[in-house]
Structures are given as structure tokens and as C-alpha cells.
Amino acid sequence: MRKVADIAGIAGLLALLTAAAPLATARPAAAQAKAQAKVEAPKSDPTKPGKPGDKLLVEADELIYDNDKNTVTARGNAELHYGTRTLQADRVRYDRASSRVFAEGNVRLTDQDGAVVTGDKMELTDDFKNGFIDSLRIQQTVEKKGETVRTRFSAPRGERIEGEQTSFDYGTYTACEPCKDNPQKPPLWQVRAAKIIHNNETHTVYFEESTLEIAGIPVAYLPYFEAPDPTVKRKSGFLTPRFISATALGSGASVPYFFNLAPDYDLTLSPAFLSRQGVLGQAEFRQRLDSGSYNLRLSGIFQTTPSAFLPGPLGAGDRDFRGAIESKGRFYINDRWRTGWDVVGVTDKWFLDNYRIRNQTITTDYFREAVSTAYLIGQGDRSWFEARGYYFKGLSSFDWQKEQPIVAPVIDYDKRINGPQPLGGEVRFEANITSLTREATDFQGLPRSSSYLFSPSFNGISYPLYETCTTFNQASCLVRGLAGTNTRASAQVSWRRSFIDDFGQVFTPFTYLRTDAFFVNPSLSGYQNALVPTIANINEGFAGRVMPAVGLDYRYPFVSNFGPLGVHTLEPIAQVIARPSETRIGRLPNEDAQSLVFDDTSLFEWDKFSGYDRVEGGVRTNLGAQYSVVTPSGWYANAMFGESIQLAGVNSFRRGDIANVGLESGLENRRSDFVSRFQVSPNQNISFISRARFDQADFKVNRFEAGVTARFAPFLPLTLSAFYSYAEAQPLLGFSHRREGITTTATYNITPNWFVTGSALVDLTHYLDTRDIYTDAFSSYLANPIGAAPIYQNPGRFYLSGMSLGGGYQDECTTVSLNYIVSPIATAIGTRERNQTVLLRIELKTLGEADLRQNVGVASTADGIASVR
Known part of the structure; x- marks a missing residue:
């Protein structure tokens, strides 16, 4: 058991010992017991850990009081607790005359921030703030970006100054764990320096005469540098330089400097010095507000060698100044509403790529573009509102900016409510308003033949026989986008409810009413736009469209449980939709409904068009069935097969619009192509899925895709994915x-x-x-x-x-x-x-x-x- 003594301060303890024998030793009554004493803390800075009035708690296997030498010795698993600091050692001796603490053997000092200082010997002041340490080692652990980061300092001898600064003579610094089997082995990397100073108050580490070592081998030398310690999230200073080497730019480096201006905003300047083009200036300002954050990035250069780039229109070789402005903002108005923007502006389409300026919003695929947008979004329990504007900037040489639209606004609203009694079910209201302006019509020629014929080559490049659109003809040309201003407002209200009878059959009647209002004001100025009047029957001015529909969805799942073989479900599905024929096909613009893909995901859609500019009409039935298996071991499989049949009215997919959407989609005939899906997952780590579309007449594969993702751990440390895609030629859509x-x-x-x-x-x-x-x-x-x-x-x-x-x-x-x-x-x-x-x-x-x-x-x-x- 422990013995406890409350004595007024270390000085009082020693005064009490003066009246005792020359050498007094307090030993425990049993081998397991510890001696314990509490004393008043020494005076200290009230702003630092260990405030006046704190008590020093001493624990050890035995306490030895030496009155002649004015010392108190704690021996055997000694622990001294003072404020938030703890000192542990095999032996600790306190010298009254010098007010210093001497610790020996497995010495361990834990600081207020969790940093652990270890050494063979420590000589400290009685508040543990100052002193010298032999064979010094410090481990500091912090949580940073959700990750635990540990740093380690070591030195033959170090000095602790005011508890806020530690100096290491001929020390090392690393964030690597020591080798468990061979702790003396050098870590993967470390910084070795003649002097290292770690200032806990400024959270900065200073290195003098330093060398970076990789696996114990020196690879870089710096006479002086400083870095923030891991506890720092933001601190002014130089960031890691970025080196640049390119034919058009020459050789150079970008040297960023970070300004921590305030807790809520900062500035980063990143000048890049290029041997062939001069100085590329870059600056980024960031600010976080109570309701969100935003940033602004500027880039620019006055080129010293513009001739390194192609002249216009193939490049920016005729420009002296080139630059860009980028900004992103996110703001939360309240729990339900948020707003923001994402803007990219460039002097020319090649600037960001030529100068290797990274932007996460720009696609890096074969066809590249920068999309600028601003938005307002609101979300309720069963409702959604979104308003946006878009500006598209083509960044490839073959992009013609006049064909890129400015889209503003795009407004979407979606609201769902419970249906009124006695109907019940769900009522849904959807609305969309879209307006866009384009300076030049985007034409595309169609192939004259589906065969691969080539005309004479030009500069070694062969040209297939494609039509040109000097005179518009729907048999030879497509209109991807119409010049002028096109505005459309659409609204749809729908109702549906599911009924399950005693046999398990599921009947879901539904109905909807769709209305669209178009205002088309085509541009007729310019050579290319002069072709617009030749587009057959395009409605100018106001045009309206109404589409009512009523339908029924029927499903009858058969479920059987075969125990260890799993639960098997066979589900026939039938759907019929009655509505009038679609009107004004080919007489209205089509901007948002050109990506029509008929597969298993769209088979049972009420309207198979991807956007609002087209609306499916006519009486149609969609038929199919799916089979699924789920086993107790986690094995899952699913298969589906079906087709769509036009029963009456005009087939919306048989008559192409100005972009020929619907043709060669697999839906253009009365009986559509067959679509299928097969998916199997033996376990949660492996998944295979395939989709196919087969010609209705001869079962030829018109579209097929298959993919597998697999993670074989822990048996094999391998992760892989593979996807195969195939699409048959669609000459009427421009794919010969x-x-x-x-x-x-x-x-x-x-x-x-x-x-x-x-x-x-x-x-x-x-x-x-x-x-x-x-x-x-x-x-x-x-x-x-x-x-x-x-x-x-x-x-x-x-x-x-x-x-x-x-x-x-x-x-x-x-x-x-x-x-x-x-x-x-x-x-x-x-x-x-x-x-x-x-x-x-x-x-x-x-x-x-x-x-x-x-x-x-x-x-x-x-x-x-x-x-x-």
C-alpha cells in the first residue's frame, strides 16, 4: 500500500528533515508498496503549465532524505507529477541548494502537449522547464487530417529552455518509425544537423548545417532551413518548389510562398521562373467565412518568346500576355439552401495546358473543356430546387467558341407529396426552365456510305467520304446546336400507387401530364447561320406541346427459398403506356435529349429520352423478366431480358429530329431490339456485370458492355478492374x-x-x-x-x-x-x-x-x- 504525506513545499520538507537524523531513509512496509509525497509547486509563470499552488506528487518504491547533502532521492520506478508534466525514471534526486532535479535510467518526460522526451540522464529545474539531457530522444504525436503523425528528435545531448524550446546538438529529425528488429538501423529518411532547435511556442523547427539522409546516405545539404512542426496547420513560409522542363517553356522552377494572413484567410504567391518565357506569376487567395468559403487564383505572363507557340488560330504565338482567372465559392445560407460558383476564364484555350497549370474542374480526356457555373440549391424533406448558369470554354484546337452555348438559367424543381384520398399513392411535380444562346449553329456532316471509303490524302492524311453542310439536308447533315436564343419551360405532374393482391401480384397504375412551351429566336447573320432557314419546318417564335399519359406497371414475383442454395426470385414485368403521338418532331431544337441509350436501365422508363426537348409519344408496352439469387454465403446473381413494342400512334424514335435522335437507337422499329443484363457477385470483393442490346431481327449484337471489379485481399494483395465496350456503327448519328x-x-x-x-x-x-x-x-x-x-x-x-x-x-x-x-x-x-x-x-x-x-x-x-x- 502507499504512504502519503502532505508537506508545505519542497523547502518545508527539507526543513523538516533538518531535525531528523543525518540520513533518514523511508522504506516501504512491503516490497510492493510505494512511497508517495505531495508538496507545493515551486513558483512558475502563471501563463505556463504548472500554475502557483500546484502540487508536486512524488511516487517511488522508496524515498531517501539526505539532510547533510540537502537532497531527496526517489528510487525505483520513480514518478514526479507537476501540473501537466510527468517525469519518470529509475532514480530521481532533488538538490535543494541548486533547486535542480537529476534523473537517471530510462528517463521519460511527458509534456503538456503529449510530446515524450526520453534520455539516459536529465538535469532539470524543479519545474521541469529548463535543463540538460543526455542521449535525448523526443517523440511527438499529433492527429493531422484524420491521420496520426509521429515525429522523432534525437541527439547525444540537448538543452531544455523554459519548457518551450529544446536545443539538440548534432541531432537528427525524422517522421519514420524505427526498425523493430534493428532499432539502431537508420530510418528511411532523416535530417541530421549540427544544431536543431524546436520551439514549442512558435511551433517551428530550425536546422543548422543540415543534411538529408536516405537510408543513412547523405543526398542533400542545406546550411540553414526551418519548417513548422506537425502541430501546425497553417504557417507563413516557403512551400516545396516545383521544377519545370518543357521545350516551349525552357527550364525553371516555381517557388511558392504561403502568407498566413489571418486564421480565416491566406495568400499564396507562386512565381515560376522560366528560362525561355520569363516569369509566370500565380497568386491564390482563400478565405473561410462563417457560412462557407471561396478562393481566387490569378495567373499571367508576358512571354519573352511567343514564337515557341503556333500562331493563331492554331496557337497563341501572336500573344505577348497570356493569363487566367479561376475562382470557386461554396456558401450555406441555412440548413436547406446553399449557393456557389466555379469560374474559369482564360485569354486563350491553350494557356492552362501550355503552362501546366492544374485545375481540377477541367477534364483531361481527349476532348477538353472548362465549365464555369454558378448555382443556387435548395433541398427540403421531399423537394429539390436548383438554379444554374453555364459557360463552356473549349480548350482544344478544333473547338470553335462560337458554337459553344451560354446556358442561363437552368432551373429545376421537384416536389413529391402524398396523393389525396381516396387516391392515395404519390403525387410528383417536376418543372424545368432552360434558356441558351449560341452565336453559330453547330453542324455535322453525315457519312455518304457506311463503308470505309477514302478520298485522296492531304499531307499524308486520308479523308473519308462525308457530306458537307453548305446546304442543309437532313439526309446528309445534323444540327447539334441551333444558333440564336432558345428558351423552353416544361412542367409535369404525375401520380402513381402500388397495389398488392393476395397472390402477391403488384399492380402500379400511373398517369402524368407534361406541357412544354418553346420560344425559338434563331440567329440568321453570318455565313454559317444563313443556313438555318433551310432547316425544314423549324418553328420560330412561340410553340407549345402537351403530352398526357396513363399507364399500368405489372409485376408478379415468384420467390422460393432453397436453404443453402439461397433465395430464388423470378419476376415477370409488363408495362403499358397510352398517350397521343409526339408532335412537332424535327420542328423544335434539341439541346438536352441527344444522349439516347436504350438498355436495361431505360427499358421501363415512362419516357426514354434523356432530356426535356423531346417527349416520347404513342401507345407502347415494355415487357421483360428478371431472375435473381441470393445465398446465405453472400453469393448474388441477377439476370434480366426484355423488349419494348410500339402498339399504336407515331413511334417517336422512328422519326429523327434535327439531330436524328431516335434513329438507330434500337427503338426505331415497332418491335425494339432486345436488351439484357447479367450480374454476378460471388462475394463482396468480386462483381461482374454485362449489358447487351441484340437486333430484333437476327439477334446480332448492336451494343455490348461488360466489366469486372475484383479485390482479392487478404488471399492475394491484388485489386483490378476491366471493362469492355462495343457499339455498332450508327451512320445516321454520325458514327460510320x-x-x-x-x-x-x-x-x-x-x-x-x-x-x-x-x-x-x-x-x-x-x-x-x-x-x-x-x-x-x-x-x-x-x-x-x-x-x-x-x-x-x-x-x-x-x-x-x-x-x-x-x-x-x-x-x-x-x-x-x-x-x-x-x-x-x-x-x-x-x-x-x-x-x-x-x-x-x-x-x-x-x-x-x-x-x-x-x-x-x-x-x-x-x-x-x-x-x-
Whole structure:
């Protein structure tokens, strides 16, 4: 058991001992007991841990009081608690004359912030704030971004100053765990310095005469540098530089500096010094408010060598100044409403790509664009409101900005309520208002023949026989977007209710009423827009459309439980919808209903068009059945098969609009193509799904896709996915040849730390379609840029469009990855080429990260670049 003594201060304790024998030793009554004493704390700074009046609690196996030497010794598992600090050691001696504490053997000092200081010997003041430590080691643990980060300092000798600063002589710093089997082995990385000073008040670590070591080998030397400790989330200072090397830019580096202006806002300046183009200025301002946050980023350069880029219209070689402005904002008005924006503005379409300025909102696929939007969103318990505006900026050479629309506003409202009695069920109200303005009509020529015929080549590039749209003819031209201002307001109210009879049959009657109002004001100025009047029967001014419908959905699931073989369900499904024929087909614009895909997901949709500009009409029945199995072991399978049949009225998919939507969709005949789905998941780690559309007449595959995702851990540290897609030629929609390809990704963990990864995009189509490339970039070279023919090349049966291959190492303190990336380039003259990049990324946790990106084997016609040497 423990013995406790309350004595007024260490000085009082020693005064009491003066009256005792020359040497007094207090020993426990039993071997298991500890001696314990509480004393008043020494005077200290009231702003620091350990305030006046705090008591020092001493625990040990035995306390030894030496009056002659004015010392008190705690020996055997000694613990001293003072305020928020704790000192542990095999032996602790307090010297009254010097007011110093001497600790020896497995010394461990835990600070108020959780940092643990260890050493062989410590000489400290009686409040543990100042002193010297032999064989010093410090471990600091913090939670940062949801991750536990541990840092470690060590030195033969160190000094503790006012409890807020620790100085290490010939010390080391790392965030790596020591090797469990061989603690003396150097960590993966560490910084070794003649002096390291850790200031806990400013949360800064200073290094003098420092060397970065990798696996014990020196790789970099810095005479002086400083870095924030892991507890710091925001601190002014230099960030990790980024190195740049490119033919058009030269060699250089970006040196960012972060200004922590206030707790709620900051500024980052990132000048990039380029040997061939001068100084690229970049600045980003961020601010967080009570209701949200926003940022503003500016980039700009006065080019010293504009000739490194192609002249207009193929590049920005005729510009001295180039730049961009980007901003993003998110604000929460209240629990139900939020607003924001995402804006990108550039002086030219090549700037961000040429100067390698990253923007997460810009797609990096073959066709690239920047989308600017502003929005207001409200959400209720059973309602949704959204208002947006869009501005699209094409970033490829073949984009013609006059064909890009400005869309504002786009307003959507959706509200669901319980149906009135005695109807019951659910009533849903949907509304949409869309208005857009386009300066030039977006035409596209159709192939003259579905066969692969080629005209004479131009500069080694062959041209298939496609129609041009100098005179609009629906048999040879499509209108992807109409010039002028087009506004549409749509509203739909619907009702449905499900009834289940005693046999388990499910009857769901439904009805809806859809109304649309169009106001079309086409632009007729300019050569291209002058073609608009030749579009047959396009309604100008106001036009209206009404579509009522009534229908019934019938399902009869048969369920059987076969015990260990699982629960099997067979469900026939039938649906019939009666409505009048669609009106004004081809006489109204179609902007938002061009992506029609008929498959298992749209078979039982009331309206199979993807947007509001088209509305399905006529009497139609949708038939199908699905079969599913679920076993107790987690095995799951599902199969579905069905078709759609036009019973009466005009088939909306048989008559194409100005974009031919509906034709060659699989729905254009009275009896549609067959659609199917098959899905199987042996367990939660493996899933396979396939979808197909078969020709109704001869069961030929018109569309097919299949994919598998698998995670084999813990048996095999492998994760992979593979998807195959095939679509038959659709000449009436502008696709004269089939589209076929495979995309795969895989990651294999060789060890818990080492991994390899790869991905590939394989084009299995003989020809590459780069349609419409002449509308802007080649307009100065070809006499007829309107609806120009796509360019095709024949690279062979298998063409590796894109791929990445890499690997790396990752642990608690280090991430190193090396990747080789091949990506397609949409070049100015439409040739099929690929960009090859080597990317090296190194992150030393708590110190910073660095990326090194180098293009290799760049195509000679890289987008906007004059030449590659």
C-alpha cells in the first residue's frame, strides 16, 4: 500500500528533515508498496503549465532524505507529477541548494502537449522547464487530417529552455518509425544537423548545417532551413518548389510562398521562373467565412518568346500576355439552401495546358473543356430546387467558341407529396426552365456510305467520304446546336400507387401530364447561320406541346427459398403506356435529349429520352423478366431480358429530329431490339456485370458492355478492374464505324509498403474519328470549314490510346512513386498522337513533397506548340 504525506513545499520538507537524523531513509512496509509525497509547486509563470499552488506528487518504491547533502532521492520506478508534466525514471534526486532535479535510467518526460522526451540522464529545474539531457530522444504525436503523425528528435545531448524550446546538438529529425528488429538501423529518411532547435511556442523547427539522409546516405545539404512542426496547420513560409522542363517553356522552377494572413484567410504567391518565357506569376487567395468559403487564383505572363507557340488560330504565338482567372465559392445560407460558383476564364484555350497549370474542374480526356457555373440549391424533406448558369470554354484546337452555348438559367424543381384520398399513392411535380444562346449553329456532316471509303490524302492524311453542310439536308447533315436564343419551360405532374393482391401480384397504375412551351429566336447573320432557314419546318417564335399519359406497371414475383442454395426470385414485368403521338418532331431544337441509350436501365422508363426537348409519344408496352439469387454465403446473381413494342400512334424514335435522335437507337422499329443484363457477385470483393442490346431481327449484337471489379485481399494483395465496350456503327448519328475498346486498371501490393500499378485504354476500332476539327483551327487553311469531314487514320486492329505504368513505396513517413503515363493528344490538325510523361513524386511527411514531371517523346504537332526539339 502507499504512504502519503502532505508537506508545505519542497523547502518545508527539507526543513523538516533538518531535525531528523543525518540520513533518514523511508522504506516501504512491503516490497510492493510505494512511497508517495505531495508538496507545493515551486513558483512558475502563471501563463505556463504548472500554475502557483500546484502540487508536486512524488511516487517511488522508496524515498531517501539526505539532510547533510540537502537532497531527496526517489528510487525505483520513480514518478514526479507537476501540473501537466510527468517525469519518470529509475532514480530521481532533488538538490535543494541548486533547486535542480537529476534523473537517471530510462528517463521519460511527458509534456503538456503529449510530446515524450526520453534520455539516459536529465538535469532539470524543479519545474521541469529548463535543463540538460543526455542521449535525448523526443517523440511527438499529433492527429493531422484524420491521420496520426509521429515525429522523432534525437541527439547525444540537448538543452531544455523554459519548457518551450529544446536545443539538440548534432541531432537528427525524422517522421519514420524505427526498425523493430534493428532499432539502431537508420530510418528511411532523416535530417541530421549540427544544431536543431524546436520551439514549442512558435511551433517551428530550425536546422543548422543540415543534411538529408536516405537510408543513412547523405543526398542533400542545406546550411540553414526551418519548417513548422506537425502541430501546425497553417504557417507563413516557403512551400516545396516545383521544377519545370518543357521545350516551349525552357527550364525553371516555381517557388511558392504561403502568407498566413489571418486564421480565416491566406495568400499564396507562386512565381515560376522560366528560362525561355520569363516569369509566370500565380497568386491564390482563400478565405473561410462563417457560412462557407471561396478562393481566387490569378495567373499571367508576358512571354519573352511567343514564337515557341503556333500562331493563331492554331496557337497563341501572336500573344505577348497570356493569363487566367479561376475562382470557386461554396456558401450555406441555412440548413436547406446553399449557393456557389466555379469560374474559369482564360485569354486563350491553350494557356492552362501550355503552362501546366492544374485545375481540377477541367477534364483531361481527349476532348477538353472548362465549365464555369454558378448555382443556387435548395433541398427540403421531399423537394429539390436548383438554379444554374453555364459557360463552356473549349480548350482544344478544333473547338470553335462560337458554337459553344451560354446556358442561363437552368432551373429545376421537384416536389413529391402524398396523393389525396381516396387516391392515395404519390403525387410528383417536376418543372424545368432552360434558356441558351449560341452565336453559330453547330453542324455535322453525315457519312455518304457506311463503308470505309477514302478520298485522296492531304499531307499524308486520308479523308473519308462525308457530306458537307453548305446546304442543309437532313439526309446528309445534323444540327447539334441551333444558333440564336432558345428558351423552353416544361412542367409535369404525375401520380402513381402500388397495389398488392393476395397472390402477391403488384399492380402500379400511373398517369402524368407534361406541357412544354418553346420560344425559338434563331440567329440568321453570318455565313454559317444563313443556313438555318433551310432547316425544314423549324418553328420560330412561340410553340407549345402537351403530352398526357396513363399507364399500368405489372409485376408478379415468384420467390422460393432453397436453404443453402439461397433465395430464388423470378419476376415477370409488363408495362403499358397510352398517350397521343409526339408532335412537332424535327420542328423544335434539341439541346438536352441527344444522349439516347436504350438498355436495361431505360427499358421501363415512362419516357426514354434523356432530356426535356423531346417527349416520347404513342401507345407502347415494355415487357421483360428478371431472375435473381441470393445465398446465405453472400453469393448474388441477377439476370434480366426484355423488349419494348410500339402498339399504336407515331413511334417517336422512328422519326429523327434535327439531330436524328431516335434513329438507330434500337427503338426505331415497332418491335425494339432486345436488351439484357447479367450480374454476378460471388462475394463482396468480386462483381461482374454485362449489358447487351441484340437486333430484333437476327439477334446480332448492336451494343455490348461488360466489366469486372475484383479485390482479392487478404488471399492475394491484388485489386483490378476491366471493362469492355462495343457499339455498332450508327451512320445516321454520325458514327460510320463501330466503336470498341477496353479499359483496365490494376494494383498489386508486393509487400505492405511496395506496390505496382497500371492502367490501359485500348482502342479496338480501326479508325479514329476527330470530327469537326476544322470549324476553328483549320478554317484558315480549308475553304469549306462548315460541317467538314472527320479525319480517319488506320493504326491497326489494336491501338494503345492511353496507359500508365508505375510503382512506388509508401509507409507512415514516406511516399515515393514513379509513373510513366501515355495520354492521347487532340492535335491541331487532327492526327492521332500521344503524349508521354514521366512523373516522379516524393513526399517526406512533415517536411513537404515534390513532383518532377518530364515529357518524353512529345508529338511533333503538340497542341498549340510551334515545334519540339
